[in-house]
Amino acid sequence: MSKIKLGLIYGGVSTEHEVSISSYESIIKNIHKDKYDITSFYISKDGTWFTDGKRTKEVFNSLKEMDCVFPILHGKNGEDGNIAGMLEIIGVAYVGCKTLSSAICMDKVITKKLLEKANISVAKYMFIKKLNENFYWVQDNYDYVLLDKEILDLSVNTLLNYPVVVKPSRSGSSVGVSVANDYLELENAINEASIYDEKILIEEFIDGKELEVAVLGNNDLTVSNIGNIIPDEIVYSYNSKYKGNSKTVVLNTIEEKLESKIKNIVLTTYKVLDCSGLARVDLFLIGNEILVNELNTMPGFTSISMYPKLMESINISYTDLIDRLISLSMNDKNRDFS
Incomplete structure (x- = not known):
């Protein structure tokens, strides 16, 4: 052969x-x-x-x-x-995911808006854009409001409350992500995020468990066990992921009803965003409340990456996972590669 x-x-x-x-x-x-x-x-x-x-x-x-x-x-x-x-x-x-799905999932703001339409809960947020060295608050009706110190501080205090998490909307591996506890830190965080993207997401800080779930498949979907991130910093930053002492453990003692609820939300998220092949869905758990944080359409495949580890937890080895992904791609009837 x-x-x-x-x-x-x-x-x-x-x-x-x-x-x-x-x-x-x-x-x-x-x-x-x-x-x-x-x-x-x-x-x-x-x-x-x-x-x-x-x-x-x-x-x-x-x-x-x-x-x-x-x-x-x-x-x-x-x-x-x-x-x-x-x-x-x-x-x-x-x-991997197709062109549109990949583009949507890369943009954290668009992802949140689509999930909200599907009645999937996300953290409270606002977003701003940098245009010609000025920052604008983009409102729900897409009116642009020029930001100054007073408007920015008031809007964050009114909509979110400090502390907040500031992220580039279209970046991964937590690059450019900061936590701001007051206006001065917020200003610095926005400037940092704007290095990586002119579209910047500001979210409420969630004090809860950070979860990750891996999904494999096109139509018949396989869902992994649930992983729990234990970061060594207040936020799961790039350094925390790749250079620090953060840990991710597979939850083996989660209550069955809650586990089922989390996995159903993960599957719905995967379908709403039209994913195929693979993705990792990141969530927050606060008590019994579940918020979807973001979705990664090409999660890390390093020796310490969570996607392959989560698949290993359901007896899909790293080598078998690679074979399955390639097979899914070559046998996808919804794509015409002739």
């Missing part, structure tokens, strides 16, 4: 470049090499493509030769639908 020609794309023009490299290295280490003829496509931080270590200008032709492509890219210019759209145009099967 001939091997499947598999392309692995990694790196990328993204703040999560290094995370992508770690994910790629873990996949290379664990994949069934007797099943796949692997071609590696590396994207440098400046956007230069390399095929098996050699700089290439014929990347489209090389990608077209693949039976399937696994884009192991996190964050902007990869997980946001750009690569998915390119692969759709080329006409090659690929692992």
Whole structure:
């Protein structure tokens, strides 16, 4: 039986470049090499493509030769639908959510608005945009209100109350995320977030358990056990995820009715956002109240990443997980790659 020609794309023009490299290295280490003829496509931080270590200008032709492509890219210019759209145009099967779903899930504000329409609870929030060096509060009717200190401080106090969490709307791995306890910290947090995106989300701070649930599949969906994040900081930041002493444990003692409720919300979220292949849904648990935080359409695949660990908790090994994702992509009847 001939091997499947598999392309692995990694790196990328993204703040999560290094995370992508770690994910790629873990996949290379664990994949069934007797099943796949692997071609590696590396994207440098400046956007230069390399095929098996050699700089290439014929990347489209090389990608077209693949039976399937696994884009192991996190964050902007990869997980946001750009690569998915390119692969759709080329006409090659690929692992992960489709273009629109990827773009929606990358934008935390749009994600929240869609979930609210589906009656899925989210943390209270407001969002602002940076235009021509000015910041504007974008209201529910999409009127733009020019922000000054008084308006910003009053709106946050009225709608959310301090402390608040400030995030770039379209970034991942908690890059640019800060907690603000007062106006001065809020101003600094907004300036930090605006380095990564002109669209900035301000949320109420949730003092509850942070949960993660992994989903696998297109139509017949597999849901993992529930993971609980134990961060070593007040917020689960980039340093906390990858450089600190944060832990994630699988909850084995959760009450059955609550577990069922959480998993039903996770499945509904996956369907509302039109996901396919895989995703990780992040939630907050406050007592018995469940809030969806965000959804990650290409979660980390590093040796410490929660998505593969959650799947391992339901007896899907890392190697088997890779096989299943590739199979899901190649057998997706809803995509025409001919």
